[in-house]
Amino acid sequence: MKVRFKLNGEEVEVEANPASRLLDVLREKFGLIGVKEGCGEGECGACAVLLDGRVVHSCLVPFANVMGKEIITIEGLRKTEEYRIIEESLLDAGSVQCGFCTPGFVISIYALLKNNPNPEDKEIREAISGNLCRCTGYQMIIDGVKLAAKRGEKLWKA
Amino acid sequence: MRDISKPVRRFDASEKIAGVARFVDDHYEEGMLYGKIVRSERVRAKIKAIKIPELPEGYHVISAKDIPGKNRIKMIFDDWPFLAEDVVNYFGEPILLVVGPEREKVYEISESIEIEYEDIPAILSVEEALLNKKPPIYGENNLFADYFFEKGDVENAFSEADEVIEEEFKTGFQEHIYLEPQGMIAKYNNGRIEVFGSMQCPFYVKNALIEEFDTKPDKIRVVQTTTGGGFGGKEEYPSQIAGIAALGAYKTGKTVKLVYDRAEDVEFTTKRHPSHIRIKGAVKNGKVIGIEVEIILNAGSYAGLSSVVLQRGMFAATGAYSIPNVRVIGKAVATNIVPMGAFRGFGAPQSIFAIETFMNHVAKRLGRDPVEFKLSHRYRKGDTTATGGLLRNEVRLPEIVNRVLSMSDYYSKKKEKKEGKKLYGIGFSMFLHGCGFTGNGEEILKSIARLKKRKDNKVEILISNVDMGQGPQTTLRKVVAEVLGIPYEDVIYENPDTDRVPDSGPTVASRTAMIVGGLLYRAAKELKEKWVDGEEIVVEKQYRHPEYIKWDQEKFKGDAYPEYSWGANVIEVEVDPITYEIDVKKAYAVFDLGTPLDRKIIEGQIHGGMLQGIGYATLEVMEQKDGRFMQRTITDYIVPTALDAPLFETDLVSQPYEHGPFGAKCAGELTFVGAAPAVCAAVEDALQIDLYEIPIRPEKLLTIMEKKNESEV
Numbered sequence: 001m002k003v004r005f006k007l008n009g010e011e012v013e014v015e016a017n018p019a020s021r022l023l024d025v026l027r028e029k030f031g032l033i034g035v036k037e038g039c040g041e042g043e044c045g046a047c048a049v050l051l052d053g054r055v056v057h058s059c060l061v062p063f064a065n066v067m068g069k070e071i072i073t074i075e076g077l078r079k080t081e082e083y084r085i086i087e088e089s090l091l092d093a094g095s096v097q098c099g100f101c102t103p104g105f106v107i108s109i110y111a112l113l114k115n116n117p118n119p120e121d122k123e124i125r126e127a128i129s130g131n132l133c134r135c136t137g138y139q140m141i142i143d144g145v146k147l148a149a150k151r152g153e154k155l156w157k158a
Numbered sequence: 159m160r161d162i163s164k165p166v167r168r169f170d171a172s173e174k175i176a177g178v179a180r181f182v183d184d185h186y187e188e189g190m191l192y193g194k195i196v197r198s199e200r201v202r203a204k205i206k207a208i209k210i211p212e213l214p215e216g217y218h219v220i221s222a223k224d225i226p227g228k229n230r231i232k233m234i235f236d237d238w239p240f241l242a243e244d245v246v247n248y249f250g251e252p253i254l255l256v257v258g259p260e261r262e263k264v265y266e267i268s269e270s271i272e273i274e275y276e277d278i279p280a281i282l283s284v285e286e287a288l289l290n291k292k293p294p295i296y297g298e299n300n301l302f303a304d305y306f307f308e309k310g311d312v313e314n315a316f317s318e319a320d321e322v323i324e325e326e327f328k329t330g331f332q333e334h335i336y337l338e339p340q341g342m343i344a345k346y347n348n349g350r351i352e353v354f355g356s357m358q359c360p361f362y363v364k365n366a367l368i369e370e371f372d373t374k375p376d377k378i379r380v381v382q383t384t385t386g387g388g389f390g391g392k393e394e395y396p397s398q399i400a401g402i403a404a405l406g407a408y409k410t411g412k413t414v415k416l417v418y419d420r421a422e423d424v425e426f427t428t429k430r431h432p433s434h435i436r437i438k439g440a441v442k443n444g445k446v447i448g449i450e451v452e453i454i455l456n457a458g459s460y461a462g463l464s465s466v467v468l469q470r471g472m473f474a475a476t477g478a479y480s481i482p483n484v485r486v487i488g489k490a491v492a493t494n495i496v497p498m499g500a501f502r503g504f505g506a507p508q509s510i511f512a513i514e515t516f517m518n519h520v521a522k523r524l525g526r527d528p529v530e531f532k533l534s535h536r537y538r539k540g541d542t543t544a545t546g547g548l549l550r551n552e553v554r555l556p557e558i559v560n561r562v563l564s565m566s567d568y569y570s571k572k573k574e575k576k577e578g579k580k581l582y583g584i585g586f587s588m589f590l591h592g593c594g595f596t597g598n599g600e601e602i603l604k605s606i607a608r609l610k611k612r613k614d615n616k617v618e619i620l621i622s623n624v625d626m627g628q629g630p631q632t633t634l635r636k637v638v639a640e641v642l643g644i645p646y647e648d649v650i651y652e653n654p655d656t657d658r659v660p661d662s663g664p665t666v667a668s669r670t671a672m673i674v675g676g677l678l679y680r681a682a683k684e685l686k687e688k689w690v691d692g693e694e695i696v697v698e699k700q701y702r703h704p705e706y707i708k709w710d711q712e713k714f715k716g717d718a719y720p721e722y723s724w725g726a727n728v729i730e731v732e733v734d735p736i737t738y739e740i741d742v743k744k745a746y747a748v749f750d751l752g753t754p755l756d757r758k759i760i761e762g763q764i765h766g767g768m769l770q771g772i773g774y775a776t777l778e779v780m781e782q783k784d785g786r787f788m789q790r791t792i793t794d795y796i797v798p799t800a801l802d803a804p805l806f807e808t809d810l811v812s813q814p815y816e817h818g819p820f821g822a823k824c825a826g827e828l829t830f831v832g833a834a835p836a837v838c839a840a841v842e843d844a845l846q847i848d849l850y851e852i853p854i855r856p857e858k859l860l861t862i863m864e865k866k867n868e869s870e871v
Contacts, residue, residue, distance in 0.1 A: 036337075038338070040419055043793055087172065087175050097627035097766065098386045098387040098626055099170065100387065101337045124800075125801050128800045129801045130799075132335070132797060133337065134770070135627045136765055136766050137765025137766045139806050
C-alpha cells in the first residue's frame with residue numbers, strides 16, 4: 001500500500017505493508033534512527049514522535065493511520081530553535097546518561113512546553129510519565145525541562 | 159588548576175539527545191541477515207528430535223553442532239552452553255538460531271520448527287534443590303558454591319549472650335530494564351570474526367569467542383557500540399548473544415544482526431539473584447557481640463558469576479558494623495530457571511537489606527533508637543572487617559549520618575508524624591560498598607591502561623571499559639586532561655575495539671573510575687614527564703594491588719577490597735491506609751565516595767541508583783510459576799516512572815583514597831544498596847509493623863495489617 005504523509009516538513013510517499021508499525025517504516029524506509037525501539041508495547045516512549053503535534057508511540061501506530069497526517073521525529077525537530085533550547089538545557093542540567101531514551105523525552109518535552117510554557121513540577125512529571133528512563137531517577141531531566149522553559153520563555157509562548 | 163569535581167557538559171550527550179548516536183540496532187548494512195533464536199518450551203527436558211521445515215534459499219538454521227570449538231561460554235565454571243545440545247535446563251534456553259534476509263520470514267521459520275522433548279523432573283525452587291530428591295542440575299547437590307568463613311569465637315558469643323535474636327529475610331528477582339535491549343552484530347571475513355554490540359566487557363566477549371571457535375586471539379575482534387544502559391545486565395550475558403550471532407556469521411559468511419525484543423529481554427536474560435537470608439544475633443549489654451548469617455542465593459540453571467556474587471554478598475553480611483564474632487555461610491543453588499547474573503551491587507544489596515532490617519528490629523526490641531543503635535556498632539578506622547581486613551582510612555560515618563539526619567529533619571519528622579489521609583513513615587539506612595573486584599579479582603586481571611599522545615598533541619585513552627551511561631567518557635577524559643594540563647577536548651576516548659585497546663578489565667564492580675581511572679592518572683603523570691610536542695608517545699600502566707593488601711582466597715581472610723565507600727539514606731513514604739500502596743515522597747542521601755570526578759555525573763548516579771533501589775523494594779515484582787516468569791513484558795514488570803520517583807536531596811563527604819584518581823573511590827553500586835532498607839524502615843514506621851521481605855507488596859501489607867488489627871482488637 002502507498003501512503004502519503006508529511007514527514008519532518010516534507011511531503012513523502014512510501015510503499016509499505018499498511019499493518020506495519022510506523023516505527024519500522026521510519027527506521028527502515030527513512031533511516032530515522034533517532035526513533036528507538038525500547039519495548040514495542042507503548043510503555044517506554046523511546047519511539048515517541050509527533051503526529052499532528054500530539055505525542056504518539058510509533059510502535060503502536062499502524063502505518064496506514066498516518067495517511068495525510070504530519071509526522072515530526074527527533075530528526076525534524078532538531079532543525080528548530082526550540083530543539084536547540086531543549087538540547088542546551090538538557091546538557092547543562094546533566095539530564096542525559098545512557099541516552100537511549102533521550103530523543104523520546106525531547107519529543108515529550110517539546111510537546112509539553114508548546115502547550116504549557118511554564119509547567120509546574122507535577123505537570124512536567126505527568127508529561128514525561130510515558131517515557132521510561134532507568135538511569136537518571138528523572139530529577140535531572142525535570143531540571144532540564146525547567147531550564148528549557150526559562151531559557152526559551154518567548155519561544156514557547158510564541 | 160581546574161576543580162576536577164566541577165561539572166562539565168558530558169561529551170557523549172549532544173549526539174544522544176539528537177538521536178545521532180548509533181546503538182547496536184541503529185547499524186545496518188546491505189545484505190545483512192536477521193537472526194532469531196529458537197528457545198526451549200520446556201523447563202527441563204531432553205531434546206529428542208528437531209524437525210526443521212524445508213528452508214527457502216538464503217535461510218539457515220544453526221545449532222550447537224555447528225560450533226567448531228567448545229560449546230561453553232567462558233566464565234568461572236564450565237557449564238553454560240551457547241546453544242543447548244541434548245538437554246535444556248530452563249524455559250527459553252536457546253537451542254537454534256534461524257538467519258535470513260527477511261526478518262518476518264526468519265520469525266515465521268523459527269515458529270514453524272518443531273522440537274520433541276522428553277521431560278526431566280524440574281527443580282523449581284531453592285527448597286527443592288536443597289532437598290536434592292530429583293536428579294541434580296549441577297554436581298551432586300545443586301550447589302554452585304558452598305562457602306563459609308568465621309571471625310572470633312561465635313559459639314562463645316552465643317553462650318554469653320543475654321538474648322539471641324534470629325530472623326529470616328527474603329529478596330526477590332530484579333530485572334535490569336536498561337532501555338536499550340541486548341543485541342549483537344557479527345561478521346565473518348577471511349577467517350576472522352568481528353562482533354559489534356551492546357556490552358560492558360569487550361574482553362569477556364572476545365575470550366568467550368576464542369574458545370567457541372577454537373581460534374587465536376587475533377582472529378576475534380570485538381567492538382562496543384554505544385550502550386543504552388547495562389547495570390550488570392550487559393556484563394556476562396552479551397557473551398552468549400555474541401557467540402550465537404557469530405556462529406550465524408561463521409556459518410553463512412554474511413553479517414548477522416541479532417537484537418532482542420523487550421519481551422525476550424525481560425523473560426530470558428539474567429536477573430538479580432533472589433535470596434533467603436537468616437541472621438542470628440547474640441546481644442549482650444545492648445550490643446550485638448556475635449552474628450551468624452546464612453545467605454542462600456537462587457542462582458538459576460548455570461553457574462555464571464553466581465559464586466562471586468555470593469562472595470560479595472557474604473563479605474557485606476555485617477554491613478557497616480563492627481561485630482567481633484562473625485560466622486557467614488553462603489550457598490549458590492541451582493534451579494531450573496534463567497541463570498541469575500550481575501546486577502548493580504552484585505550480591506551486596508541482598509545482604510545490606512537483611513542486616514539493616516535486622517539491626518532496626520534489634521534496636522526496636524531493645525527499646526533503642528535505630529540510628530543511635532547502628533552508630534554505636536559502626537566501623538571505625540583501624541577496625542577489621544568481617545573477613546579480617548583492615549580499615550586503613552578514616553570512616554566518616556558520624557559526619558555522613560549527622561548530615562543526612564539534619565538534611566531530612568529526621569528526628570522531628572519521626573516524632574511529630576505528619577497527619578493526613580495517608581500513613582506517614584520515615585526510615586534510615588547506613589552502609590558501605592567494597593570498591594573494585596571482590597577478593598583477588600584485580601590481582602588476576604592485572605589490567606592495563608594505555609595513553610597514546612599523537613603527533614597533533616591530542617591524547618587518546620585506550621582502555622576496554624565502556625560508557626553505558628555512567629559517564630567515563632567524561633570523567634576519565636577529565637582525569638587525563640587535568641593531569642596533563644590540556645583542554646578536555648584534546649583527550650580522545652572512542653568506544654573500545656579489542657583490536658586497538660589493551661585489556662583494562664570489565665566495566666563492572668564500580669571499578670572504572672577508581673581502578674582504571676587510577677591507572678590513567680599514573681599514565682598521564684608519566685606522559686607529562688615524557689611530553690615532547692609533535693611526537694607520538696605511548697605510555698602504559700598495569701594494575702597492582704597496593705603492597706599492604708593481603709588476601710587469602712581459599713580462607714576468605716584479609717582485605718576483600720582495597721577500599722570502601724560509605725553512605726546513609728533517609729526515605730519518607732506515605733502508605734495508603736486502604737490500598738496499602740506505597741508512595742515514596744522524598745529520598746535523602748549522603749555518600750563518601752572519595753573525590754567526585756564530576757559532581758553532576760555523581761548526582762545522576764545517586765538519583766538513578768536510588769530509584770532503582772526504591773523500585774527493587776516496592777514496584778519491581780517478578781515471580782516464578784511452574785518454571786516460568788509471570789512477568790514477561792515491560793507492561794507486567796513495572797519500573798518507576800517520573801510519577802513514582804521521589805524528590806532527591808543529596809550531599810557528599812569526601813574522604814579521598816590515595817590510589818584513586820584525585821582521590822576517587824567507588825560510586826555506581828553504592829548508590830543502589832541503601833535505598834531498599836530505608837524504604838522498608840519507612841514502611842515499618844508508617845504501619846508500626848516488622849517486615850522481612852522485598853519487594854514490599856500492598857497485598858502482603860494488607861494481610862499483615864489485618865492480622866495486626868485482629869490481634870489488637
